Amino acid sequence: MFEALEKAVQQREKILQTKDLYYQSEDHKHFYSICKGIPFYRWEYLLNNHEVQHSDLARETHGMCCWNRLIGLPEKDRIKHNLYMYEYNLFKELMEGKSKPTGPQKEEAEEK
Numbered sequence: 001m002f003e004a005l006e007k008a009v010q011q012r013e014k015i016l017q018t019k020d021l022y023y024q025s026e027d028h029k030h031f032y033s034i035c036k037g038i039p040f041y042r043w044e045y046l047l048n049n050h051e052v053q054h055s056d057l058a059r060e061t062h063g064m065c066c067w068n069r070l071i072g073l074p075e076k077d078r079i080k081h082n083l084y085m086y087e088y089n090l091f092k093e094l095m096e097g098k099s100k101p102t103g104p105q106k107e108e109a110e111e112k
């Protein structure tokens, strides 16, 4: 009897968690802590035409060299692709002027 009730409560909590946009499981928290401080991509390898060295670095660091290697490079037809120059240009434009936080409100939003 109690087991059934406990199960029902756990299921209800699980449903509530999936509806809560800001809910973070331990796995999520661990992933976010790994992501903190690593660059989005190691553009210098692209810019210097040394993506082979970037692949070596990714192997040595187990994908911790940059966020894109950590989550896995984009794939098309099962072939992984390094990022391209147009993506660098897009990234640069999107990130322009992003270095100045505007106050506590923004910091709080970034925490989540």
Ligand SMILES: [Zn+2]
Pocket (backbone or CB within 6 Å): 041, 042, 054, 058, 064, 065, 066, 067, 069
């Ligand atoms: Zn990398």
